[in-house]
């Protein structure tokens with residue numbers, strides 16, 4: 001699963017901006033800078049908020065050679081922009097698949113779990129680019145590892 005976007009309520013947005021950008025004077029580019037910090041598009045709306053949008057391609061791994069898909073972010077972008085509904089595996093097989101979209105609640109589980117050990121390195125690929133969404137919710141920006149974030153519901 002790959003997180004692709006974050007949706008926040010106006011209140012949460014203000015809170016997150018204050019937390020994340022506490023040292024800097026807030027200007028009208030705050031939204032952009034928050035997106036840079038989170039490495040994901042951030043949008044603010046008043047209904048169905050405080051979610052992170054997570055997408056995955058199914059089937060994965062490839063049904064022909066059984067290799068897991070690589071560069072999932074790029075594959076998902078391509079899958080969304082093309083009409084063919086074809087997935088291309090690392091060895092070049094093309095097969096038809098579907099994209100599943102999940103909405104994860106960002107703040108629900110992380111309340112009161114501040115004492116958790118911080119993970120600074122991805123346990124799957126060793127990347128230092130671990131992105132936090134709360135005290136205990138995190139995912140890797142370089143592979144599809146996450147901290148076991150549970151899908152709240154599926155579209």
Ligand SMILES: [Zn+2]
Pocket residue numbers: 062063064065066067089090091092093
């Ligand atoms: Zn294959």
Ligand SMILES: [Zn+2]
Pocket residue numbers: 122123124125126127140141142143144145
């Ligand atoms: Zn990783």
